Amino acid sequence: MECKKIQSDLVNYYYQELAGSARSAIARHLETCNACRQTYVQIKKALAMVAKEQLEKDKSSAFWQDFQYKVYRRLAAEEASKSWWRDLLVPRRLAPVLAGAVMLLLIIVTSTRLVKNGPEMTSSDLQLAQELELIENYDLIQDLEILENLPEAEQLRG
Amino acid sequence: MESKDLDQQLIEKIKNGDQAAFGLLLEKYQQRAYYFCLRLVSRPEDAEDLAQEGFVKVFKNISAFRGAASFQTWFYQILLNLCRSYHRHRYLVNRFTFNFSRRDGEDEEMEQSLENSVPDQSLDGNPQRLINNEELKLLLEEALQTLPRQQKEIFTLKHFEELKISEIAGITGLAEGTVKIHLFRAVRRLQEILKEFKEQR
Numbered sequence: 418m419e420c421k422k423i424q425s426d427l428v429n430y431y432y433q434e435l436a437g438s439a440r441s442a443i444a445r446h447l448e449t450c451n452a453c454r455q456t457y458v459q460i461k462k463a464l465a466m467v468a469k470e471q472l473e474k475d476k477s478s479a480f481w482q483d484f485q486y487k488v489y490r491r492l493a494a495e496e497a498s499k500s501w502w503r504d505l506l507v508p509r510r511l512a513p514v515l516a517g518a519v520m521l522l523l524i525i526v527t528s529t530r531l532v533k534n535g536p537e538m539t540s541s542d543l544q545l546a547q548e549l550e551l552i553e554n555y556d557l558i559q560d561l562e563i564l565e566n567l568p569e570a571e572q573l574r575g
Numbered sequence: 576m577e578s579k580d581l582d583q584q585l586i587e588k589i590k591n592g593d594q595a596a597f598g599l600l601l602e603k604y605q606q607r608a609y610y611f612c613l614r615l616v617s618r619p620e621d622a623e624d625l626a627q628e629g630f631v632k633v634f635k636n637i638s639a640f641r642g643a644a645s646f647q648t649w650f651y652q653i654l655l656n657l658c659r660s661y662h663r664h665r666y667l668v669n670r671f672t673f674n675f676s677r678r679d680g681e682d683e684e685m686e687q688s689l690e691n692s693v694p695d696q697s698l699d700g701n702p703q704r705l706i707n708n709e710e711l712k713l714l715l716e717e718a719l720q721t722l723p724r725q726q727k728e729i730f731t732l733k734h735f736e737e738l739k740i741s742e743i744a745g746i747t748g749l750a751e752g753t754v755k756i757h758l759f760r761a762v763r764r765l766q767e768i769l770k771e772f773k774e775q776r
Contacts, residue, residue: 428755428759432733466769485601
């Protein structure tokens, strides 16, 4: 039972994740237990084979300079796209101009429609207009003017 | 000055618009970022792309970094998320292009990945060829690529990045006990491969 517990902790022991009494207990056990010692040796061998330095040597300083250059280029592109969007979405400087342009456009569109279509007339409006035209052209009106200008009429007014 | 304190100073400077400080942070972490991604995604050009994207994310979100965890923990979280997104994307691409690629024989890499997903295949082939330590190292490296995602991430963070279990728990969002279990299983898998190799010799 103790060996099972010890073996489950051997990886943590290898990576120095155990401290104090837990670490010293495993160290003592490994001195006396052959099976656990063998397991620990196997773990050490396997992990030693997974070499840490294998990858780290294969890149030149030129690679890292290029790496940095690419990061800065990405940041610049990111910044440019952000500015573009900001200008499009929140055009702080252009806001008054843009608002004015929209108002002007609305006025132009509305007035063009009014001129083109004119005010709509109902049938009663049309009838009244025709009657007024008839009265304006009536000969009686001219005759009344003549009567008004007669000397008798002037006497009566006086 | 401790590495953490130096990072914190650099971050404060970056927050105040000091671009040179960002250059120093980039120089300090670029190798670690690149090799970490390379171990998780295997393809050098993709690892480079992901590591660079990681720095862009750092720069963009630096104002949100409050320093509750160390910069290193935060940075590894960013990189890990990028690598996970990369794998999700590739999984979906492979899934939808699987038949087409296989029929036309265009995606050799996927074929390779399928071969790698069978853990012991390289041992079954021709054991006489695996005659020295270099070949065994290669075999173990390949075996790492076949580990389940979480085991691979945790083993990489522990063995190569040399982080503490508590830090790995912080990065992955897992409990320390769970991290230990994944690490134990990953190491056991490597032991098995070593054992099989010896038996076949």
